[in-house]
Amino acid sequence: MNGFGERLVAAREKKGLSQKALAELLDITPTRLNYWEKNKREPDFYYFSQIIEVLDIEANELLGLSKTADQLNRNKDFSLSKIEQSLIADFRNLSDQGQDYILQTMDMVKDKYKKDFYSSNVEEKVS
Numbered sequence: 001m002n003g004f005g006e007r008l009v010a011a012r013e014k015k016g017l018s019q020k021a022l023a024e025l026l027d028i029t030p031t032r033l034n035y036w037e038k039n040k041r042e043p044d045f046y047y048f049s050q051i052i053e054v055l056d057i058e059a060n061e062l063l064g065l066s067k068t069a070d071q072l073n074r075n076k077d078f079s080l081s082k083i084e085q086s087l088i089a090d091f092r093n094l095s096d097q098g099q100d101y102i103l104q105t106m107d108m109v110k111d112k113y114k115k116d117f118y119s120s121n122v123e124e125k126v127s
Contacts, residue, residue, distance in 0.1 A: 005039035007062050011055045012037075025054050 012022050019037070023030040026047060035041040043051060052059050060066035080088070091102060 003039045004042060004063070005037045007064060008051065009037050011051075011057045011062060015055050017055075022054065026050050 012019070015022075017025075019030050019033050023033045026033070028047070032041075036043055042048075048059070048062075051057075052062060055062075058066060091099060094102065
């Protein structure tokens with residue numbers, strides 16, 4: 001899917017709505033909706049916000065700025081170790097304040113202890 005219009009058609013069809021039905025829900029003419037779907041015009045912010053509400057779609061997805069669920073599932077070629085899974089579970093069990101504290105601590109620590117491929121290889125060769 002390339003443009004906004006194609007993504008709008010796909011979202012409308014996914015909801016099982018005809019052009020006429022969606023136009024009625026948006027209180028516009030079917031011709032206006034057709035212009036949007038054919039990439040001849042784009043909706044203004046008001047109608048864009050109405051579209052995402054009616055079609056129950058993320059704005060970024062309709063704009064083509066996010067990956068779809070299918071794309072995300074295809075890219076799951078990684079796995080988490082038991083320690084990583086445990087850390088995630090522990091993090092999720094913290095209060096918002098606890099999570100904020102962990103994130104701040106990570107920001108302070110990550111630069112100091114970040115893995116540096118070049119320096120670790122130099123140290124190995126020097127030793």
